[in-house]
Every structure is written in C-alpha cells, then in structure tokens.
Amino acid sequence: MFAKKPTGNRLKVQASPPRAAERATPRTRLGFSSWRDQHLYSLFSSLGRLLAKPWATALTALVMGLALALPLLFLILLDNARGLSGGWQDAREITVFLKPDAPVDAARQLAEALRKRSDVAAVKQITPEQGLEEFRQMSGFADALAVLQFNPLPQVLVVTPQELRGSDDPAVLAELRQQPSVDLVQYDAAWRRRLGAILGLSQRSVLVLAGLLAMATLLVVGNTVRMDIQSRAEEIAVMQLIGASPGFVRRPFLYTGIWYGLFSGAFALIVVFGVQWALSHPVNQLLESYDHRFALRGLEPLAALAVPVLSAVLGWLGAMLATARHLAEAHPD
Amino acid sequence: MIRFDQVTKRYASGHEAVHDLSFELAAGEMAFITGHSGAGKSTMLKLIGLIERPTRGHVTVNGQNLHGLRRGRIPELRRGIGMVFQDHRLLMDRSVYDNVALPLIIAGQSREEIARRVRAALDKVGLLERERAEPVTLSTGEQQRVGIARAIVAKPSVLIADEPTGNLDPQLSAEIMQLFADFQQVGTTVLVASHDLPLVKRMGKRVLVLNQGRLLDDWRPGGG
Ligand SMILES: Nc1ncnc2c1ncn2[C@@H]1O[C@H](COP(=O)(O)OP(=O)(O)OP(=O)(O)O)[C@@H](O)[C@H]1O
Ligand SMILES: [Mg+2]
Numbered sequence: 001m002f003a004k005k006p007t008g009n010r011l012k013v014q015a016s017p018p019r020a021a022e023r024a025t026p027r028t029r030l031g032f033s034s035w036r037d038q039h040l041y042s043l044f045s046s047l048g049r050l051l052a053k054p055w056a057t058a059l060t061a062l063v064m065g066l067a068l069a070l071p072l073l074f075l076i077l078l079d080n081a082r083g084l085s086g087g088w089q090d091a092r093e094i095t096v097f098l099k100p101d102a103p104v105d106a107a108r109q110l111a112e113a114l115r116k117r118s119d120v121a122a123v124k125q126i127t128p129e130q131g132l133e134e135f136r137q138m139s140g141f142a143d144a145l146a147v148l149q150f151n152p153l154p155q156v157l158v159v160t161p162q163e164l165r166g167s168d169d170p171a172v173l174a175e176l177r178q179q180p181s182v183d184l185v186q187y188d189a190a191w192r193r194r195l196g197a198i199l200g201l202s203q204r205s206v207l208v209l210a211g212l213l214a215m216a217t218l219l220v221v222g223n224t225v226r227m228d229i230q231s232r233a234e235e236i237a238v239m240q241l242i243g244a245s246p247g248f249v250r251r252p253f254l255y256t257g258i259w260y261g262l263f264s265g266a267f268a269l270i271v272v273f274g275v276q277w278a279l280s281h282p283v284n285q286l287l288e289s290y291d292h293r294f295a296l297r298g299l300e301p302l303a304a305l306a307v308p309v310l311s312a313v314l315g316w317l318g319a320m321l322a323t324a325r326h327l328a329e330a331h332p333d
Numbered sequence: 334m335i336r337f338d339q340v341t342k343r344y345a346s347g348h349e350a351v352h353d354l355s356f357e358l359a360a361g362e363m364a365f366i367t368g369h370s371g372a373g374k375s376t377m378l379k380l381i382g383l384i385e386r387p388t389r390g391h392v393t394v395n396g397q398n399l400h401g402l403r404r405g406r407i408p409e410l411r412r413g414i415g416m417v418f419q420d421h422r423l424l425m426d427r428s429v430y431d432n433v434a435l436p437l438i439i440a441g442q443s444r445e446e447i448a449r450r451v452r453a454a455l456d457k458v459g460l461l462e463r464e465r466a467e468p469v470t471l472s473t474g475e476q477q478r479v480g481i482a483r484a485i486v487a488k489p490s491v492l493i494a495d496e497p498t499g500n501l502d503p504q505l506s507a508e509i510m511q512l513f514a515d516f517q518q519v520g521t522t523v524l525v526a527s528h529d530l531p532l533v534k535r536m537g538k539r540v541l542v543l544n545q546g547r548l549l550d551d552w553r554p555g556g557g
Contacts, residue, residue, distance in 0.1 A: 241422065246408075
C-alpha cells in the first residue's frame with residue numbers, strides 16, 4: 001500500500017521547487033558582500049572561540065607578548081644610548097696646542113696654511129687672551145684667574161677636517177703632529193668611533209635577538225593553531241564533507257593567528273609602556289646630571305602602531321605554516 | 334544523474350565492500366538502496382561524494398566522471414550534492430541554525446538569503462522552534478532531522494541519504510521520506526539507503542537491493 005499524501009501535520013512537507021537559479025551552482029563567483037560576510041563570519045567565529053577559553057588564550061598571548069616586548073625594550077634602550085652619544089659622535093674637531101714659546105705669527109701662519117688645504121673645513125684660532133676670557137666666563141674660575149700673574153695659556157687652533165668617509169684618521173692629523181711649533185694634538189675621534197662600533201654591534205645583536213624571538217612567537221602561534229586543528233579534526237572533516245574549499249576551512253585558523261598576534265602585540269605595548277613608566281623617574285634623575293640636554297626617548301606613536309600590525313602578521317604567518325602542514329594531513333585521499 | 338560502471342571498492346583492509354556494481358539513476362529519478370547490514374550501502378553513497386574512491390570502475394555524477402576529478406575540484410562536487418550521513422555529523426558546538434546554515438555560508442550566500450532558507454529547511458523537518466538549540470540537547474531523531482535540513486538547504490541537484498530515518502518513529506519516517514519524494518518531484522535526483530523495507534515498499538519508488546556488495550535486484554514500480 002502506497003501512501004499518497006503525508007497525513008502528519010508535524011511536518012510541512014512541501015518542498016518548494018528549487019528554481020534553476022537557486023540551485024547550488026558549484027562554481028559560485030562570490031560577490032563582495034558575500035565575500036565580506038564569509039570573512040566576518042570567520043573573523044568573529046574565531047574570536048568567539050578564543051574568548052570561550054580565555055585563560056588558554058591569555059597565556060598564549062602573554063608568552064608571545066613577552067617575546068615581542070623584549071627586543072622592543074632593547075631597541076628603545078639602544079636608541080637612547082645613541083641619542084646620548086650622538087652629541088659627541090658628531091664632533092670631529094682637532095684641537096692643536098702650540099708650544100708656549102711659539103710666536104703669535106706662527107699660529108696665524110699655521111692657520112693660514114691649514115685653511116688652504118682641501119681636507120680642512122674650518123680653522124678657528126684662539127689666542128691666549130681669548131682663551132683666558134672663556135675661562136673667566138665659566139663660573140668659579142674668575143677668582144682663581146685673578147691671582148694669576150701672567151697668562152699661562154698657549155696658542156690654540158681648532159681644526160675641523162672635512163667629513164670623513166672611512167674610519168681612518170684624517171691625514172691632517174699626522175701632519176699637525178709633526179709640526180715643530182706644535183706641542184700637543186688632541187683628537188678624540190678614535191674612542192668615539194669605538195663607541196659607534198659598539199652601538200652598531202649592539203643594534204645588530206638586538207636585531208638578531210628580535211629575529212629569533214619573532215621566530216619563537218611564530219612557533220608558539222603555529223603550535224597553538226596545530227593543537228586547535230587537532231581538537232577540531234571532526235569539524236574540519238564535516239566542513240570538507242559538505243564542500244568547503246581548503247581556503248574556507250583554513251580561514252578561521254588564520255584569523256585565530258591574527259587575533260593571537262593582535263592580543264600579544266597589545267600586551268607587548270603594555271609591557272613596554274609599563275617599563276617606560278617604571279623607569280621614567282630614575283632615568284630622569286640620571287638625565288638631570290646632563291643639564292637636561294637629553295630627554296628619555298620612548299616608543300614613538302608610529303612605532304607603537306606598527307607593533308600590533310607586525311605581531312598580527314607574525315600570527316597570521318604562524319597559522320599559515322600550521323594549516324599548510326596539518327590541514328593537508330587531515331584531508332583524506 | 335548518477336551512474337556506476339562496474340564499480341568495485343576494496344578497502345585497505347582487503348575487504349571488498351562493493352563488487353562490480355553497475356546501475357544508472359537518471360536525472361530527477363528517485364531510488365532506494367536496501368540490503369543487509371554490511372551489504373555496502375554506505376560505501377556506495379560514499380563513492381558518489383568521493384569520500385571514497387573506487388578501486389575499479391567509474392562513477393559518474395551529473396555527467397561528470399569522478400575518475401579524473403582532481404582533488405581541488407572535490408569541494409565543488411560536494412557542494413552540488415546534499416548528503417545525509419548515517420552518523421549525522423553535526424558540529425556539536427554550534428547551534429542548529431548554524432549547522433544548517435553551513436552549506437550556504439560555504440556557498441557564499443547573503444545573510445538574508447541564508448536566514449530565509451535555513452528557516453524554510455528547518456520548517457520542513459519540523460525543527461523551526463529549535464533553531465537556537467545546541468545539537469547535544471536534541472534527541473537522536475532530532476539530530477538526524479538537522480542533518481537532513483543541512484542536506485536540503487542548498488537545494489542540491491543530487492540528494493543522497495544514508496539511513497535518514499534510522500531513529501525516527503514510523504510516522505515521522507514516512508513524512509521525511511515524503512519530503513525526499515517532494516524533492517524528486519521538483520527535479521532532484523534522490524538516492525536513499527534504508528533498512529525500512531515496508532516504508533520503502535510503500536513509497537513506490539525504484540529499489541536497488543544489495544547483497545554482499547553485489548546488486549541482487551533492481552526493482553522498478555509498475556515494471557517488475
Ligand atoms: N573504512 C573501511 N575500512 C574497511 N572496511 C570497511 C570500511 N568501511 C566499511 N567497511 C566494510 O565494508 C562493508 C560494507 O560497509 P558499509 O558501511 O558500506 O555497509 P552498509 O551496507 O552501509 O551497512 P549498514 O547497514 O550496517 O550501515 C562492511 O563489511 C564493512 O565492514
Ligand atoms: Mg551504512
């Protein structure tokens with residue numbers, strides 16, 4: 001016996017005819033709004049999933065955040081060290097002290113000769129009288145100078161060589177040292193260069209460290225996403241069974257990586273600003289001894305903005321690596 | 334349209350679940366597959382969705398020979414087939430609504446369209462008022478109906494169902510089968526594996542009888 005019509009009223013059994021246009025057309029060109037809907041869906045479903053287990057998420061983000069904060073703090077430290085030494089580094093003057101018995105003309109002639117050289121930018125002559133005047137103007141010296149019977153200062157030339165390209169000493173330096181009328185040549189560039197080299201090395205080291213720690217965050221995200229993929233193997237299988245493309249299956253995991261990146265970037269900023277705040281008082285005390293010629297340089301707004309962007313990219317990359325490897329494993333045949 | 338040409342499926346274990354099977358289901362035709370447990374019904378349906386690949390022979394769906402189908406094209410094939418699984422395969426951490434919406438989200442439908450179609454599909458299986466429920470809070474029969482709603486929501490041109498009424502009472506079973514028949518009425522190719530012989534008989538559709546992976550009988554209504 002064949003049932004003609006369903007008698008039950010629990011179900012409404014009239015299949016509305018699938019109009020040709022409504023049929024699942026396999027090769028769907030996604031319009032912008034549905035593309036956006038799909039991304040919003042992945043974006044918020046991955047966020048919801050992360051917030052559903054706040055402790056695990058926070059822990060991962062904290063580990064990543066610390067790994068990011070460390071090189072940032074080093075970079076700030078280095079930047080300040082550079083700022084402190086910058087004032088000295090620029091100075092490349094050679095101070096030439098002539099013998100006390102050298103006649104005034106000797107100094108002037110030497111200055112003339114030096115000015116003619118192409119590798120000398122400027123020569124400033126300081127007579128003993130001018131030197132004494134300078135000393136007088138410095139506080140505390142006036143009284144001491146008053147008791148002097150005569151001017152003990154020699155003739156001085158301040159020679160500014162042309163900008164140096166390499167790290168060699170300027171040629172004029174050796175020649176000045178050989179001048180018979182010259183008593184002493186003072187040139188501090190050597191240790192300034194050494195300081196510069198040390199700063200350069202430190203910067204390189206911090207960059208290497210930053211690279212290593214970035215790799216560590218990559219691994220942390222990658223591993224977290226890998227575990228996420230494993231715990232959601234069944235869900236992934238179902239998605240694949242009902243026709244989800246690999247891109248669709250991967251997308252929520254990539255967003256998970258991006259979220260981890262953003263969270264950890266925000267946390268790194270909190271750490272950096274926290275450390276800056278905690279150190280600002282003692283550091284400012286230290287800087288006071290420099291007569292306020294220097295101020296503590298913190299993270300600049302643009303750099304602060306770049307941190308979460310960079311960490312989001314790192315998170316995305318880590319998730320990309322994990323999905324490339326483990327979603328392929330999850331796929332049958 | 335579904336066609337099997339001398340299809341044999343031997344699993345890695347060496348067990349031959351389907352042996353030298355040939356039949357054709359025209360576009361818009363409806364048929365049932367029956368047979369003892371382990372006869373190869375699920376295996377047959379899996380070959381259609383390329384969940385398994387045949388060891389020998391060819392399976393053709395909607396004129397497309399699945400033999401040469403690249404892996405990258407499988408999602409596309411599956412989007413055109415509505416599948417009801419013997420074990421439901423619902424996402425347990427998502428609401429009924431989200432489960433049913435999934436094929437439409439994958440297909441990139443607009444939100445309004447998704448809402449409209451999901452409600453229509455849930456209405457058809459009598460679960461409209463449970464759309465916010467989590468699948469775990471549903472009875473097995475209700476879960477099965479969620480799986481059915483998910484299979485029909487995208488209005489696929491081919492509908493395959495593996496024991497869709499295994500956990501339903503007789504009346505609900507009849508209504509679900511009628512739902513499938515209604516889909517056939519509007520041009521969908523429907524293939525349903527079922528143990529429920531009396532119900533299958535009552536539906537008056539073509540019946541393929543499997544025995545140990547071989548086609549034992551191909552009964553057609555009116556014919557013989
Ligand atoms: N993945 C597998 N690996 C090895 N053997 C399998 C696999 N899947 C199924 N089989 C075997 O193939 C045969 C057919 O299985 P299938 O699931 O197709 O049967 P069925 O007709 O659907 O049975 P039931 O009515 O119990 O669902 C069975 O003997 C089963 O043990
Ligand atoms: Mg089965």
